[in-house]
Amino acid sequence: MPSNPPPSTSPGLRVQALDSLSIVLGMGTPYLALDRAKLETNIQRLRHRLGGTTLRPHVKTAKSVEVARLLFDGGTGPITVSTLAEAEAFADAGFTDILYAVGFSPDKVGRVRALRDRGVDLVVLLDSVEQVVPGIPALIEVDCDGHRGGLVPGDPAALEIARALGADLRGVLTHAGESYFADSPAALVAAAEQERLAAVTVAGDLRDAGHKAPVVSVGSTPTAHFAEDLTGVTEVRAGNFVFFDLVMAGIGVCRIDDLALSVVTTVIGHRRDKGWILTDGGWMATSRDRGTERQRVDQRYGLVADFDGELYPDLLMADASQEHGILALRPGSTETLPDLPIGTRVRILPIHACATAAQHDEYHLGDGERWPRVRGW
Template sequence: MPPTEMPPAAPAAPAALAALPTPTLLLDVPRMDRNIARMRARLERLGVPLRPHVKTCKSDRVARRIHGGVPGPITVSTLREASEFAALGYTDILYAVGIVPAKLPQAIALRRAGVGLALILDDVEVARAVVQAAEAADVTLRVLLEIDCDGHRSGLAPDSAALIEVADALRSPRILVDGVMTHAGESYSCRSDAALRAMAEQERAAAVRAALRLRAAGHPAGTVSVGSTPTALFAEDLSGVTEVRAGVFVFFDLVMAGIGVCRTDELALSVLTTVIGHQRDKGWAIVDAGWMALSRDRGTASQPVDQAYGLVCDADGRELPELLLSSANQEHGIVARRDGAPGPMPELPVGTLLRILPNHACATAAQFDGYHALGAPGEAGEWWARFRGW
């Protein structure tokens, strides 16, 4: 090929990234630290401790970073996470998915190993099974009742007769009815700051109301646990609340940016990918990150700005305006201009490294065994392992 027809060379990638296989999950540690500091400062002002939900990070390195280097109180979404974190010295763990009888042996084994595990439930039959299992094993179990504060998912209505019925079914010397927990999942559908503030208050009020009713019925109910990232960051008053659970704040993602909880330049997680080809007549660059790397999560599809499978950045993390991962096959992604965006597709020679910001950090991170954790620009990264499975 004559020199004038040579394809343009890929721009030199930062040395720390050029050696990595792609796709790779990148974690921008300084951004993550700023996200953690923001959440901590907010909750300190409101006078309530954080019990981070580690289902997002599933990583000891990240969880310790949230707690200033030590294993602190955490929330988990699987008993596998509980076991993995317990083995690393975490002793105060809330398993925040409704317990079922089949999982009680695993929970009891963790309690026997000295883990301060708390379980949640919202069903009278499950309550009876928990009492039976705890008494048979001669083990004390700590239980929170799950409260439905917004019609989003599971839980008991704070004013329901069933709340007291379930708590009463737990009366046993082997059970501590320790309180209530709720999660305002409807906060993800809020579209204004005012709506987020109102949702945070709705979450708080429901949990506090339920706890007061339990106390009036003679249950200890000292714990009042609330939280989602949007409500944690928009709550103006957390009177009566004893802890806040938030998870995705640690990385943030495009869904959170779409709700207005963060900016896209605060997203700490991205997928490093390589341009592997083009369909120039269609305005496409093809990359080696498809849904196997980004996940199938299209959480922004229901938001005012649809970010397709992710926002495209250069290898240094600078956003390339109007470029999206417009569609995804298993291992191929298609980079194209956002619908209606003016101007031509930029030159992205084969071999160019790009970063894709994900819709849903928890789902994208779950595609990988670990993070390539990046420090200051130019610094070589470190490998931080993640847990997987159930």
């Protein structure tokens, strides 16, 4: 988002000027706006937090080569992907150390081998002997909190998989997905330690049985920011942190002002009898994600800011149809609905950055630059 205007400038005139610039640049609404300064600040924050521990960023949030290069000072480095389309696109851009962190299946073998034949060290993820394919290196997935797939610590299947992999065993991986539902700093610290302990325990069991397990991979955006001990961990994965979102703000991982992503929409009508402002940005622009619904404060489909990034008090994107957004005051609010004439451009701050970004083909930066996103699977 553009910075706030200096004190000598009228905020209203500043917003109008920026809004006019977006129209001149041909940016019809809705579009996905990216604040590069906030993006870079978020990257530096996590780098500093991790110290010397390797960051293997998960590119599934941004799905952008340009964003990934900022993570490596303009170069390349180890990354995590969630689709083979991402792996192929990033390989084309020169990234050669890639972890495909979704359970491996037989239909993916040909594309994985093709990438490896190109010189890409593509590593897959599995939690059963049936998924082992000779010649394809893999990490064993560990379930640290019951969130998704993986083997719980102590499951003898880990040793069976290790024997089947042989020299193709790279180590273990876990993901504290339940940390997204933590509701206090103490709970986030505990989730990070639970994640770490599960991974290092299974890695230790493998080593005690004579297997090499050099990689111990952990990470989620919440635990990466709250881990107090990374003993035994070789790399941390996180993805959402580049943009952050209202889910992360709701559990205390970031501030609302840290959000680097927004969807710019235009006011197209009013229902004053209902207290509604209508926009041209529905769930096709912002997603159907309601990730704050289970939090103490439900932000519905997103918070609403003016074009300059200043939040309207208690104004929410309260509902959505495919191409219509409905803005309304938060239930119980004593604020006054803002007067937003037809044609006014506003920003919707995303509930879940990954889901919102996935609705768009590109990011629009404030200077007119556009960064494409990887699509497909």
